[in-house]
Amino acid sequence: MKREIRNKLLAISMAFVMIFGLFQPTNFVQAEAQLDVRADAAILIEASSGRVLFEKNADTVLGIASMTKMMTEYLLLEAIKEGRVKWDQEYSVTEYVWRLSQDRSLSNVPLRRDGKYNLRELYEAMVIYSANGATAAIAEVIGGSEANFVKKMNEKAQELGLENYKFVNSHGLNNRDLKGMHPEGTGPEEENVMSARATGKLAYRILKDFPEVLDTASIDKKKFREGTDDEIKMENWNWMLPSLVFGYEGVDGLKTGTTDFAGYCFTGTASRDGKRFITVVMNAKNANGQGNYKARFDETRKMLDYAFSNYAIEEILPANSKIKGNESLPVIKGKKDKVKLFTKDPIEMVILNGEKGQYKPVVVLDKKKLNKKGELTAPVKKGDVVGYVTIKAKGDKTISFLDDKATNQIKVELIAAEDVEKANWFILMMRGIGDFFSGIWKSAASLF
Template identity: 30%
Template sequence: MRISKSDKKFHGIKAARRILIAVLAVSALATALVGYTSFRLSGIVDPAVQAQQDLARSVYRRTHAPDLHPFDGAPELTTWAWSGSAAMPEPDLVRAKSVLLACADSGEVLFEKNADELIPPASMTKLVAMYTALRAVANGEVSLDDSVPLPEESWARNIPPGSSLMFLGPGQNVTLDEILTGMAVVSGNDAAIALACHVSGSVPAFVARMNDEIRRLGLRKTVFVEPSGLSENNRTTAREFASFALSYIREFPETLERYHSKRDLSYPLPGNRAKGNNEPAVYQRATNTLLATLEGCDGLKTGFIYESGFNICLTAERNGTRFLALIMGGPGRTIREGVRIRDRDGNSIMEWVFANRRVVPTRDAVPVPLTVWGGRETGLWAIPAGTGFMVHPAGALLSVQTVLPRSIDAPIAAGTRIGSVDYLADGKVVHSVPLVADRNIERAPGPLVLLDYLASRCAELLLSNGRRSE
């Protein structure tokens, strides 16, 4: 049977119509898919509430502790990625056995030498005793205005010969605030005993509390057997003590001015003396002699026993930038020589770091919205989980880049790292702030997952680059 020309024309029109309908249908579906994709890419969800954000950051920090805190037992310290021609003085020019230099704002370690060697802290122990007492004050257990009873064991005449003393004695009237001052300024071993007995009832009970506090702060190698630092059985490392000191000045910054920056002490004053006792006040200069010679120095604590050598936990601030140095095991054939070498080490390290390093806030690390495919929620925010400061070489050319995918697939857990804000000095990354998910997002039901899969493939075609880099 032959098909007429008119039938052929009819069938051709019908086929063309089917093709046109199919093209229109595909076009409509493609248009709808593009529209849905564009809508999904442009939609911004509300940020998680602050409590959820804090939890997400906490999850990241716990699960990435080796990355954030790579030094065993030093949870306040992080590594510094940059190294270059502006190097530290050669280690043999820093004569102390063990040294660590860190930025107080970021916790980045900028220089170290034998920082994990166990050394008796000597009178730096008193910093931990002060911290423990100040925690008791903050908890309402004791007050700085308390009148501190002076047990016989705390009287200056009963302290081993050659000890640093505040010159406490029977019948004196002294407050807890004055006891803390005596420990910080003149390193009074008598004051340390009085403090321990007042806060915890006995020296052993107080020492147990000191050890509890440092364990709470994450220190693993440090241990104390008494609160004054006289015993060589007190042990710490420069790294761990630096970590503690950063916690101390962050939690109690007022102590720098109130106690640690004082350059002298006279005691007992008339109000301290026992009734009928007219003994003159003993005037003493601060054991930290760098308070008078190093610009910006306002703490923290010196220490010396023969088993430790000459130690100092040193901090200074200039123009809003603070650094912290631990110098331990310094040499010296005499007290005078040991103090001179210790001061020279401290001055050399601090002058170098203030001249060669700059600290800036990481203001570019801000929350960024992100599309989520195949989830029960359509998006989340990538929030910064790192420090708010960074250190860079003085004079370096700085730049910032945000490394973050434009979208991610569900499921995703709060605290998952999904990108970073990288800070570069002369083209080299010197600091990186992690960006983490601010919430949990579960996987959506199957049909929506399929739709989002198609939309994500469409997004790849629409977007020339699947990553943000600014």
């Protein structure tokens, strides 16, 4: 008997636990599992929107080593697009570039002192093999000198809205490794530095503005000057490319970096099932606190696994949506006294699986188009923009983006759903008379 009672009590207890669990709120905050990324700084970004999904010390300024070359890539691809230089344009090697390229203790393809090289092969050597001499050569082509090019790098960083950065050379080596040939205006002990956020933003912009960079960044192996006496095998330093030692499905970029000052760094990107993510790790370490090549890829893998497993791009708000509380706006001097409103386009955003209900639409009206009473003035045309709708998270959770421009990814126009013609003079006069007597009646009624 006692056993039977005990079993019933146990069953009732389990039922309460199950019922209670059903009515718990979704794990909106808890679902963002705390990633244990062993690096001095890291950031995880959804590439289409610039939404920041994870960050660690993201604004700390640290060494970037050869991740510097992403800015050189950006400036070269921009110059190609604008027609200022051409891929088949030839470069004659300077003394500085020759001496730098001969140092095989650094990542390099040796260039001949009397050699001529076109921009395409220098670019491939830089992107695939992180060749430092080839990078300095590109800097001289675009800037006239590396010193002038460094100025362009810092100017472009400001133009792109980066913060927490400083470029002192085109490639990311320690300036002291240049043996007194560091760019004019920089010191022998200076280093290229950025924050993880700025590095991620640079990667975000180069993928947005010049996605063709991945055509080269995804090449696992290539021969420099194939078929000549100068032939050199180049294996991509991004060992997360699917065919290489730490291969990861979908990885196709972007840039590694390693120096004693910066440690082991990597800006990665991968695409699967219509989703692309950008990752940055700076001075990555293994479980024993040691930095090595494997550590930067292991820590990157953690972030990519987390992103692909837990996030999906969802339609948060369909096109032609009516927003509760803002279904219409009052209109004066029109044949109708109000106009219906709806959203012009849908809002899509990368979100944690199951958290779609944790966002709400927020309406921001264009006050310039309204009078002091918040009314539109007829005529109103179908499709007229009266404001915008954005998305905010419920509760105290925030939606973080790389910058204000990225925030525009979750803004859509709020428009008039119909025409409201201007009323003729007779209707306006009759309304005026009606309003006059209505005012008198209300005043009289208030006396009693």
